[in-house]
Amino acid sequence: MYESRAAALAVSLLLAGAAAPVFAQAASSSRPPSPAAVLGGPVAEVVEEAWDGPPVVGDYLTLAPALAPLPPGNRTHDVRIDVVARELEIAPGVRYKAWTFGGTVPGPVLHVREGDRVRFTMKNRSAELVAIDEPAPDSSPFLRQVVEKSLQKGAPVAVPMPHGMDFHAGMVAPNDKWRPIQPGETIRFEWAANYPGVYLYHCSQAPVLQHVAMGQYGVVVVSPREGYPSDAEVDHEFVILQSEFYLVENEEGGWVLDFAAAMAKRPSQVTFNGHTRAMIDAPLEASPGERVRLYVHNVGPNDTSSFHVIGTILDRVYYEGNPLNELRGMQTVLLGASNGAVVEFVVPEEGDYPFVDHEFADATRGAIGRIKVGRPRVGPDQEAH
Numbered sequence: 059m060y061e062s063r064a065a066a067l068a069v070s071l072l073l074a075g076a077a078a079p080v081f082a083q084a085a086s087s088s089r090p091p092s093p094a095a096v097l098g099g100p101v102a103e104v105v106e107e108a109w110d111g112p113p114v115v116g117d118y119l120t121l122a123p124a125l126a127p128l129p130p131g132n133r134t135h136d137v138r139i140d141v142v143a144r145e146l147e148i149a150p151g152v153r154y155k156a157w158t159f160g161g162t163v164p165g166p167v168l169h170v171r172e173g174d175r176v177r178f179t180m181k182n183r184s185a186e187l188v189a190i191d192e193p194a195p196d197s198s199p200f201l202r203q204v205v206e207k208s209l210q211k212g213a214p215v216a217v218p219m220p221h222g223m224d225f226h227a228g229m230v231a232p233n234d235k236w237r238p239i240q241p242g243e244t245i246r247f248e249w250a251a252n253y254p255g256v257y258l259y260h261c262s263q264a265p266v267l268q269h270v271a272m273g274q275y276g277v278v279v280v281s282p283r284e285g286y287p288s289d290a291e292v293d294h295e296f297v298i299l300q301s302e303f304y305l306v307e308n309e310e311g312g313w314v315l316d317f318a319a320a321m322a323k324r325p326s327q328v329t330f331n332g333h334t335r336a337m338i339d340a341p342l343e344a345s346p347g348e349r350v351r352l353y354v355h356n357v358g359p360n361d362t363s364s365f366h367v368i369g370t371i372l373d374r375v376y377y378e379g380n381p382l383n384e385l386r387g388m389q390t391v392l393l394g395a396s397n398g399a400v401v402e403f404v405v406p407e408e409g410d411y412p413f414v415d416h417e418f419a420d421a422t423r424g425a426i427g428r429i430k431v432g433r434p435r436v437g438p439d440q441e442a443h
């Protein structure tokens with residue numbers, strides 16, 4: 059009896075989703091911040107599409123550490139992030155043929171609000187040479203920022219391979235929406251942002267360890283419907299993704315994935331925002347006494363991050379980015395692979411404030427950045443301005 063009821067329910071949900079582009083509504087709860095979680099969505103479509111335009115399209119997509127400003131209210135986001143292969147630099151002299159979402163590692167930061175919907179399109183263009191040499195008009199802030207600011211100095215390559223997309227921020231059947239597609243195919247699906255937070259997205263193709271280690275990940279920042287209690291006090295917001303690389307130099311002087319090292323959890327580099335110099339050469343900036351908010355995510359794929367800002371205290375931490383998970387006065391936030399947090403702190407006086415993975419082997423491998431506050435005195439590894 060129960061089995062047949064469950065089966066009938068599953069079939070009816072599937073048919074409801076297939077028949078009309080509306081989501082099944084869960085029974086509403088009176089508890090904020092998700093009074094009306096939207097569960098599931100229409101069945102994903104896999105289509106042949108003659109798209110050869112910009113690989114990233116959407117108004118709220120940026121290159122980390124930037125976060126797109128979001129107007130008030132809820133909206134539906136039409137977002138395209140295509141899969142492209144690109145040779146990239148992730149440390150001085152270390153270039154490899156990355157598998158990417160949108161052309162960089164990490165891929166674009168998507169900013170939405172709790173209660174928003176995302177209509178997502180992704181073409182698997184891994185077999186194409188996709189140039190990102192000039193800002194594509196009407197595409198996204200992301201592509202302009204890649205051209206102007208990325209340290210990765212990307213060059214197009216073709217590495218045909220099936221890939222899929224898994225958004226941790228979505229609540230849908232993964233075998234449907236997150237399924238991999240072949241080179242040349244396009245997948246379209248929808249999901250709703252039910253919970254605020256800093257959520258990973260990553261490739262769903264097995265072995266996931268290989269696809270994530272090759273560079274296929276990014277984050278969706280879902281801002282709370284009612285905001286964070288400290289919103290009015292925040293002066294600067296930045297997005298920081300930590301991730302590991304497992305590369306080995308080959309005989310031709312190129313770098314390739316060392317899968318055995320990935321399985322052994324022995325990274326060659328650990329980076330903030332995809333390059334060991336990214337947050338050193340282009341430090342975050344603030345003025346003395348200001349409040350800084352970081353949307354931090356530890357991608358992994360394997361290791362934890364003990365995220366710490368030297369010279370201050372994380373006086374407010376929203377673990378996973380949910381305002382209900384508020385912690386106070388933390389020196390370090392422990393993030394497992396795919397955990398995120400919103401951390402806030404005051405930079406007390408003029409100076410240079412490094413932030414690190416306090417697991418110092420990983421800081422030494424590259425997980426270090428800095429915040430330039432005012433006009434700091436010249437010290438090691440700094441430049442006078």
Ligand SMILES: [Cu+2]
Nearest residue numbers: 221261263269
């Ligand atoms: Cu992949």
